[in-house]
Amino acid sequence: xxxxxxxxxxxxxxxxxxxxxxxxxxxxxxxxxxxxxxxxxxxxxxxxxxxxxxxxxxxxxxxxxxxxxxxxxxxxxxxxxxxxxxxxxxxxxxxxxxxxxxxxxxxxxxxxxxxxxxxxxx
Numbered sequence: 001x002x003x004x005x006x007x008x009x010x011x012x013x014x015x016x017x018x019x020x021x022x023x024x025x026x027x028x029x030x031x032x033x034x035x036x037x038x039x040x041x042x043x044x045x046x047x048x049x050x051x052x053x054x055x056x057x058x059x060x061x062x063x064x065x066x067x068x069x070x071x072x073x074x075x076x077x078x079x080x081x082x083x084x085x086x087x088x089x090x091x092x093x094x095x096x097x098x099x100x101x102x103x104x105x106x107x108x109x110x111x112x113x114x115x116x117x118x119x120x121x122x
Contacts, residue, residue, distance in 0.1 A: 031096070
């Protein structure tokens with residue numbers, strides 16, 4: 001049986017971006033994660049080891065968001081790779097990182113990068 005575990009609208013302050021001022025000023029970000037796994041019997045015995053722990057997803061996202069990158073693609077890919085490395089029951093994941101009020105010459109709420117990946121695919 002498949003289960004979907006989500007972390008929705010995780011708010012993080014970080015310093016990603018190509019512009020020099022983004023290194024200093026930083027910005028607000030929203031991270032959304034959708035993780036799919038095969039649920040084991042442990043989950044129905046009320047044991048966390050049989051499913052994806054959303055606490056682990058949030059911890060990994062916060063840790064990887066603290067590592068500065070110019071591109072959101074790099075950040076999203078890093079979150080995905082760490083999730084696969086650290087969560088053995090994870091089969092598929094989708095991660096979206098949104099930068100709120102980006103410093104672009106346009107009236108826009110946010111810009112986002114999303115990547116979906118299945119374990120073992122490139």
